[in-house]
Amino acid sequence: MELTALLQNLQSVLDPKNILTGDDIGADFTHDEYPGESFIPDAVVRAASTETVAAVLKLCGENGVPVTVRGAGTGQMGGSVPVKGGVVLSVKDMNQILALDEEAKTITVQPGVLLQDVKAAADRAGLYYPPDPGEQTATIGGNVSTNAGGPCAVKYGKTKDYVLDAVLVKADGSVCRLSDDEANAAVIGSEGTLGVVTEVTLRLIEKPGADAILLFPFLDFDTARNAAQQILAAEEYSPAVVELLDTDLVEFSGNVTGNPVFPVEMDGERVGATLMVTLEADDDDAVMELMEIIAEGAEDLECLDILVGDSPTMKRDFWAAHTAFHTSMESGAKCACEVNVDLPFEAFAEVIPFAKELGEELGLKVMLNAHVGSGGVHFHAVSDDKDAFPAASKAFLDAMYAKVAEVGGDIVGEYGVGYGKNAYLTDEAKAAFAAVKAAFDPQGILNPGKRV
Numbered sequence: 115m116e117l118t119a120l121l122q123n124l125q126s127v128l129d130p131k132n133i134l135t136g137d138d139i140g141a142d143f144t145h146d147e148y149p150g151e152s153f154i155p156d157a158v159v160r161a162a163s164t165e166t167v168a169a170v171l172k173l174c175g176e177n178g179v180p181v182t183v184r185g186a187g188t189g190q191m192g193g194s195v196p197v198k199g200g201v202v203l204s205v206k207d208m209n210q211i212l213a214l215d216e217e218a219k220t221i222t223v224q225p226g227v228l229l230q231d232v233k234a235a236a237d238r239a240g241l242y243y244p245p246d247p248g249e250q251t252a253t254i255g256g257n258v259s260t261n262a263g264g265p266c267a268v269k270y271g272k273t274k275d276y277v278l279d280a281v282l283v284k285a286d287g288s289v290c291r292l293s294d295d296e297a298n299a300a301v302i303g304s305e306g307t308l309g310v311v312t313e314v315t316l317r318l319i320e321k322p323g324a325d326a327i328l329l330f331p332f333l334d335f336d337t338a339r340n341a342a343q344q345i346l347a348a349e350e351y352s353p354a355v356v357e358l359l360d361t362d363l364v365e366f367s368g369n370v371t372g373n374p375v376f377p378v379e380m381d382g383e384r385v386g387a388t389l390m391v392t393l394e395a396d397d398d399d400a401v402m403e404l405m406e407i408i409a410e411g412a413e414d415l416e417c418l419d420i421l422v423g424d425s426p427t428m429k430r431d432f433w434a435a436h437t438a439f440h441t442s443m444e445s446g447a448k449c450a451c452e453v454n455v456d457l458p459f460e461a462f463a464e465v466i467p468f469a470k471e472l473g474e475e476l477g478l479k480v481m482l483n484a485h486v487g488s489g490g491v492h493f494h495a496v497s498d499d500k501d502a503f504p505a506a507s508k509a510f511l512d513a514m515y516a517k518v519a520e521v522g523g524d525i526v527g528e529y530g531v532g533y534g535k536n537a538y539l540t541d542e543a544k545a546a547f548a549a550v551k552a553a554f555d556p557q558g559i560l561n562p563g564k565r566v
């Protein structure tokens with residue numbers, strides 16, 4: 115069946131205004147936040163229900179038309195970009211909160227509900243949804259499909275740790291539940307290559323009573339790493355966040371925003387790195403007690419000082435400055451690229467200097483922040499030399515992903531594979547994925563060109 119005929123068939127289940135072709139396809143549907151090329155789909159279909167998703171997949175499956183699912187398009191690796199054309203299936207309009215059970219502490223939502231709306235709904239019910247992967251306007255479907263993490267994964271885990279149940283439409287249009295079949299759990303983190311998530315039930319938890327953010331500046335990375343290890347090993351702290359901040363990054367993004375917030379110099383000496391630690395407890399007094407215990411051990415940590423953020427304004431400022439690490443890259447330099455990976459803690463000592471030296475050799479300024487404990491590291495490389503950047507950034511990515519594999523890290527990291535990391539997947543990883551793919555989507559219509 116020709117695409118035009120296929121789309122006409124779809125009009126029996128979808129309002130025609132939700133089928134876009136030609137110039138009606140906005141540029142937004144051709145890319146996400148990955149700085150790669152744009153790919154124009156043949157059509158964009160905006161789904162309104164599980165039934166319409168099923169009808170689209172069934173028809174596309176029968177006709178071998180590729181389907182690339184899209185949430186909010188905030189992905190960093192080109193996951194929702196239709197590299198093989200076909201249909202982009204947007205689930206962003208499926209944005210209803212279906213139920214919130216305060217007693218059972220669960221929330222059931224359609225996939226297009228934004229992370230910020232899930233958090234707000236939980237908050238209104240006096241509950242808490244912990245995963246916090248930086249971008250609040252991402253959809254829950256996107257979070258589930260990339261198994262999004264973020265700084266508090268060290269204490270609370272990633273999105274997969276909160277998915278209790280989900281409705282999944284498979285490539286042939288059949289509808290199943292993730293909880294029906296353990297193999298279906300493979301769908302979490304599979305970036306729209308195995309099925310379309312059309313409903314999710316998430317676990318909520320009790321809201322922490324009180325919290326405070328502590329900043330620990332250090333002379334160098336090694337001392338900061340050792341201190342992070344001590345803080346993580348001490349059971350009484352159970353920190354929600356242990357972020358390792360490179361002073362080069364703090365300074366760079368502070369210059370862009372005009373508000374550095376994090377320390378760059380102390381007593382005339384340059385800070386090498388800072389730890390940003392969030393402590394939580396039942397109430398303010400209990401948080402204060404934790405801070406006192408940590409302050410008593412400050413000498414062992416070898417920090418230059420301890421700066422406390424316990425007011426709502428200070429905490430907001432710290433997090434705004436943290437978010438700016440990411441957003442300041444493109445405005446602060448003419449060219450930028452990012453390597454996001456998971457590293458074993460022991461490998462930090464080797465990979466951080468490796469990345470910095472590699473950057474110097476290639477004429478790139480390399481800066482990083484890391485979610486210590488859960489292992490997620492964001493390496494940013496920037497340059498103002500537009501001519502040299504394509505070759506230099508390629509050499510940087512090639513060497514970094516090879517190094518990460520060599521030290522036993524995971525290149526999938528928090529951002530997933532998309533098409534940006536496809537070339538760096540090992541043959542073993544591709545073969546393992548091909549076996550799962552064959553079970554879910556034997557024709558290969560879902561998000562083709564990814565993980566192959």
Ligand SMILES: Cc1cc2nc3c(=O)[nH]c(=O)nc-3n(C[C@H](O)[C@H](O)[C@H](O)COP(=O)(O)OP(=O)(O)OC[C@H]3O[C@@H](n4cnc5c(N)ncnc54)[C@H](O)[C@@H]3O)c2cc1C
Binds near residue numbers: 185256262561
């Ligand atoms: C400033 C910034 C900071 C970020 N920081 C982090 C971070 O710290 N940690 C982190 O993990 N991520 C981070 N991200 C990346 C991004 O926000 C996440 O990947 C997010 O989960 C993507 O959600 P989305 O709705 O935008 O999905 P999209 O980008 O639309 O899609 C992402 C992938 O999921 C698939 N998909 C989307 N919806 C569905 C569905 N319903 N069913 C099946 N597959 C689907 C798509 O096909 C695609 O492969 C950041 C992004 C930005 C812009």
